[in-house]
Structures are given as structure tokens and as C-alpha cells.
Amino acid sequence: MIAPNATLGADFVAAADAALAGGNLDSVPFADIERVLTAAMRVYAAKVDGAETFPPPITAAQTTATDVVVTVSEMVKAAGLNLFDLSMWFRR
Numbered sequence: 001m002i003a004p005n006a007t008l009g010a011d012f013v014a015a016a017d018a019a020l021a022g023g024n025l026d027s028v029p030f031a032d033i034e035r036v037l038t039a040a041m042r043v044y045a046a047k048v049d050g051a052e053t054f055p056p057p058i059t060a061a062q063t064t065a066t067d068v069v070v071t072v073s074e075m076v077k078a079a080g081l082n083l084f085d086l087s088m089w090f091r092r
Helices: 010-022 030-048 065-078 083-090
Strands: none
Touching (some): 030 065, 065 083
16 A cells, blocks of 8 residues: 555656756667556556546646657557547547
């Protein structure tokens, strides 16, 4: 169980912020990014399943359209989906 005042993901966010600010992207291994994105995506999908509203999964002011497109494109490929599959879910 997580301590009540602990912030989930704080260590990863701090490491990512430091890597981006310092230009040392090698300090955040792809394997860690994969584990964090996978876990976050699974929890988000489970929480919104059956919900009437979908809170944004990202903070738009802290990311760019390029960040989103690059990440989503690779997620679509990794899941074996295509844009037609995505368009069917987009309007749900």
C-alpha cells in the first residue's frame, strides 16, 4: 500500500525532468519508460472503463503535439492496431 502522502510516480517524473533539462536522455532507459507507460495506460483504461467522462490522461500544457503523435503512433504499432481500429474507438 502507498503511504497517504506519497506521490505515485514522483521518482520517475523527477528523473525524466532532470534528463530533459540536462539533455541526458540515456539516464532514463527505454525499459523503464515502457514499464511506466504500460502501467499508467492500464490503470487509466481500467478507471475510465464504463465512466461517463474521461479526464485527460496528460497535461496538455506540459507536452506538445509531436510528443503525443510520436508516442501514440508507437503505441498503436506495438498493440498491432491501425488507424481504422483507432477511428472506431475514437468516437465511443
